[in-house]
Amino acid sequence: MNRLKFSTSIIEIIQRRYSCRTYKTESLHDNTKRNLIKFLQADHKSPFNCGTRFELLQIQELDPKVKRQLGTYGFIQGAKNFIVGATKKSKYDLENFGYVMEELILFATDLGLGTCWVGGTFKRSKFAAQINNITDNEAVPAITPVGYAAENRSKVDRLARWAARSKKRHPWENLFFEGDCKYPLTRERAGRYDIPLEMIRIAPSASNRQPWRVIKDSKNFHFFIFRKRSWYSSLLSWPDFPRLDLGIAVCHFNLTALERGLKGSWQFIRPEITTPGHLQYVISWISK
Ligand SMILES: Cc1cc2nc3c(=O)[nH]c(=O)nc-3n(C[C@H](O)[C@H](O)[C@H](O)COP(=O)(O)O)c2cc1C
Incomplete structure (x- = not known):
């Protein structure tokens, strides 16, 4: 494709x-x-x-x-x-x-x-x-x-660029997790998904806030928005930038997974895992 x-x-x-x-x-x-x-x-x-x-x-x-x-x-x-x-x-x-x-x-x-x-x-x-x-x-x-x-x-x-610290990105352990969001996901444990996840890590985001969080659960990846403040703060201004950022992250992950021949589909099925309140679930990649 x-x-x-x-x-x-x-x-x-x-x-x-x-x-x-x-x-x-x-x-x-x-x-x-x-x-x-x-x-x-x-x-x-x-x-x-x-x-x-x-x-x-x-x-x-x-x-x-x-x-x-x-x-x-x-x-x-x-x-x-x-x-x-x-x-x-x-x-x-x-x-x-x-x-x-x-x-x-x-x-x-x-x-x-x-x-x-x-x-x-x-x-x-x-x-x-x-x-x-x-x-x-x-x-x-x-x-x-x-x-x-x-x-x-x-x-x-x-x-x-200086104000947004545009050259910098969070390290893996701040963005990607396993299980109930308790354990950072290492590149080794990400397996063949290490490159698609790395392509999320280097994605652009508004003010370089990098609000995406991904939780690996078995072979699936669940995408969340990290809300610094409560979720309703997102209603106060338009557009809600973290939602645009999340779409960008999904784009990078999807295009990279396709290129690397990784098979899966996107579904809206909130996983049955306990996550902190500041994480807002959006979408999941379900591996085939
Ligand atoms: C949704 C979104 C909105 C943005 N809005 C602005 C903006 O209004 N003005 C601006 O100068 N940069 C804007 N940026 C650029 C970000 O500051 C930039 O992507 C970030 O600092 C990372 O730098 P990089 O794109 O060079 O990797 C925006 C980026 C995104 C993803």
């Missing part, structure tokens, strides 16, 4: 991706633009299975007044193109959006383009207005610039 979408190993692409906030002013090459648009318009499936659609916004084609109103508060510099997506509101809309948008980001990375998940630092309503026939039942959780990375990062880019 991967081979149809990506020109090289998904592991290599995931390792290559980083948040790029500074772009060359060069336009997208015609062939690259064509491939990107074709991929954006394809039917994207995820284990969460909700309606999403994506468009390539070409800033230089906009009316100058509209152009001025779009904003990323100085975080993104030089970008002439953005991928803007809308999701229909439903139970797993944000997890689905996280999954599908990350697949697009990995596809763009494979094409040699820079990207950056932007969920907070942009004028949401102005970008949403650029989506064809957007309805009241649709929302824009995040966007990404897409273009050729500049050689040097802008000051704001460097500051954003």
